[in-house]
Amino acid sequence: MPAFRNVLDPKNYDPADIIVADVAIIGGGSSGTYAAINLREMGQNVVVVEKKKHLGGHTNTYRDHSTNVTIDYGVQAFLNSSITRDYFAHFGVPVVNYTGSNNIFLLADFNTGKPLTINPSRDLTGWATQLAKYPWLDSTWNVPQPVAADLLLPLRDFLTKYNLSDVAFAIYFGAQGLSNPLQQSTIDVMKMVDPAYLFEMTGSSLGTAHQNNAEIYLKALAELGSNALIHSGVTAATRTEKGNVSLAVKTRKGAKLVQASKVLITIPPTLENMKPFDLNPEERRLFSQWDYKGYYTVLLNNTGLPSGYQWINANYSAVTYNIPQQPSASQITSTRIPGIFYVWYRSPSEMTREDVEKAVILAIQNIQTAQNLTVTTPHILKFKSHTPFKLSVPAQAIRDGFYSNLYSLQGKRSTWYTGAAFIAHNSGLVWNFTHGLLPQIASD
Template sequence: MRSLASIAVAIGTILPFCSAKSLSDIIYRDVAVIGGGASGAYAAVRIRDDFHKSIALIEKQDILGGMVDTYIDKKTGKTFDYGVQGFLNVSGATDFFARFNISIGSGSASPSLITEYIDFRTGEKVEFQPPSSAKQIAAISKFLKVIEPWESMLFPGYWNFPEPSDIPEDFLIPFGKFLTKYGLEDGAPIIYSSTGLGVGNMSEVATMFALQSFGWDMARALTGQMGLFTPTLGGNQALYNAVAKDLGDNVLYSSTVVNSHRTEKGVTLTVRNHKTKKDTVVHARRLLVAIEPTHENVKPLDLSSFESKTLSKFTYSNEYAGLVDNKVFNSSYYYFNLPSSAAPDNTLVYQEDPMVASFQYTGLNDLFRVMVIGNTTTTADEAKVLSQDSFNALLKAGRLSGSNENQELSWATFATHGAMHARVTVEQVKEGFFQDLYKLQGARSTWWTGGAFAANFQTQLWKFDEGLIPKILRGL
């Protein structure tokens, strides 16, 4: 077996520019991981602590956890998770918390709220009458029975995705048509309001991508067949704070890759700290990319023409979440955005993106959670403008208690979740896109994880990592 040092020397001879760096700016690792969100942080812990390989975790923020987004009230110390709401209890998920001595519970008690359906474009109330809770859950039970035979094709990743000629016809029809075909319309409201809204107009997206947004384990959770849990103290961020402490100086915070060279023998990354402007050169035998493969994210990774052609086919939703502190909202309400055409009982009609999905009371003072679902190009600034426009419409229509139509939203916190819910066209699926996508796994010493390669739920990403890690480490 070749030593890490010999590999590093070989890489160094390929990249003469590295010799200009001081020794303190060069590190050698078995595996470099880009992205310290759910999939990257989990993989880094498992590879280093359990498989005893050296790692470097490169994270652009100054904390780990990605879109967890835990808000801590400065006066009371109480927390509210305005990003990730909880963890699905898939096999082994609780063990990851136990190793850091983090106690877990079934979830913090949410305030009981009255759902107020409003068209946020006009501020007018929508007289929508959803099916009863019993009917919705019954529909989800039926939904689960329909989709159960296909689970291994999509979860936890696309390893078993069928060849184009064998793709189930139902995968490629619009999700609204799928629900109608099987008489599942009563389940649409709860699918949409929980996680389905991430794809925008859920009725129009291809069924296979709706299943990635809301699939088997979410259906099991809603029907009592699988639990949801959260840490009992410190919010969901508590887990990733513990991971950060465990990994110590193996994490390069506030840093991104600005240049790279990837071969079948290993990779070299130039990593820049955007606060100090200091560069660190990372030589690694393997690379794990744990960020969404958007054009901007992967631009520094010297993509091959095949990699670039494949990854460029993805389109995404851009999601944003935050908390606003405005007393004019009614703390008994969950303001939910639906078009007027949803009335009286059209369960398959939704707003087009970009849109503000809801203003939801958190139970903390006057804080309301805001969810914005953007399209591929929606920016953070545009998401804030859209939120203000929706707020103005509610004020003008008299849906809030304030009379000042020019009142500004007061942001307590705001987070960019960025590109999520990666998807391609039906035609591209039929042309073998997912077979091409998985050809990238292992090529040029590079492996890929995250929502574009697996289901975008924290613990499902961990499950995907479990299958991926042995492949990454083979031969090390």
């Protein structure tokens, strides 16, 4: 392996370990995979660098080897749009209208396990009226200046102002992965429970006919072949304004040098993630302002819980509109394989796997005890971290033009950006945004 101080010098690599591409894509999640497949369709030579052993990001699918039945315990459904349908059609993956599960919904306080006899409103008509004031929500984070004062209010104050407190719990539940939403800026919540979300809630969303959302990513990996460097990461980089990008990449097969005309960043652009990319002062100033949440999904069996139910975490507190305090599990959901459940867990900050698993098991055992079920020790089948989740900045930063400055990075230093931080945590919206960006990248 080359000495660290020379990792970007091609003289230190065997020619077989130098990869030349038009576009190097960092991250093989939802946006990175979409970009790679579609840039290839546009005649671009690409290479994808992905730290995990698979593509797909927050799409998590479990296959039961005894029955061959699959469970999607991460991303559940997709926005019904022509871009989504064309993407699935590219891989020959059939889609159907997503109908969700037939689970019976039960509210319970996961701290005690006791069932709750409350019925929070699900009527988001008033919320939709407020969203309609900002028609750009689903297409950009480049907030029009001056920023509307309502968007920067803490959600609690916004809901009070517009007499929407009765739907606070429904908004919390829809903003999956967002912790303690009442304290968040209204715009951050609107970018989660957005017009696309409401559209999908009307039944306008898609699922895969085979109930296997990982199918497109398995086919994408096969299509990309050696152009997908999985289990890999960038260790050092140089980027210039003249279309010269060099990336030192650590892979399972040793060190590689990627030489590209452009780089597309699709991973969350936190300061930690961007550390290898030779940041300039402008980039460092912007990326250092991010805060983010912890978000985890856990798949378990031996839960002692009856199949066919979804337990939703809540409380009796009128002060919090029945919204539980995070960190906590937000839901415990029965899957189509009897006895297997998935749990989604939210936290205001990053947590260790051990602490999340302990908290999830405790929540299940609280329900077992309070509802006179057999007390078991649930067994963890799969654990996935979606952290860092929901990158955000303070209200003052938004007021000062943070997102305008962030978007101004596009194309500078031969670098482009897409992903949830630049649009939303919705695969369909991410694909729409990326679709609009790709012609600029290809022609740059």
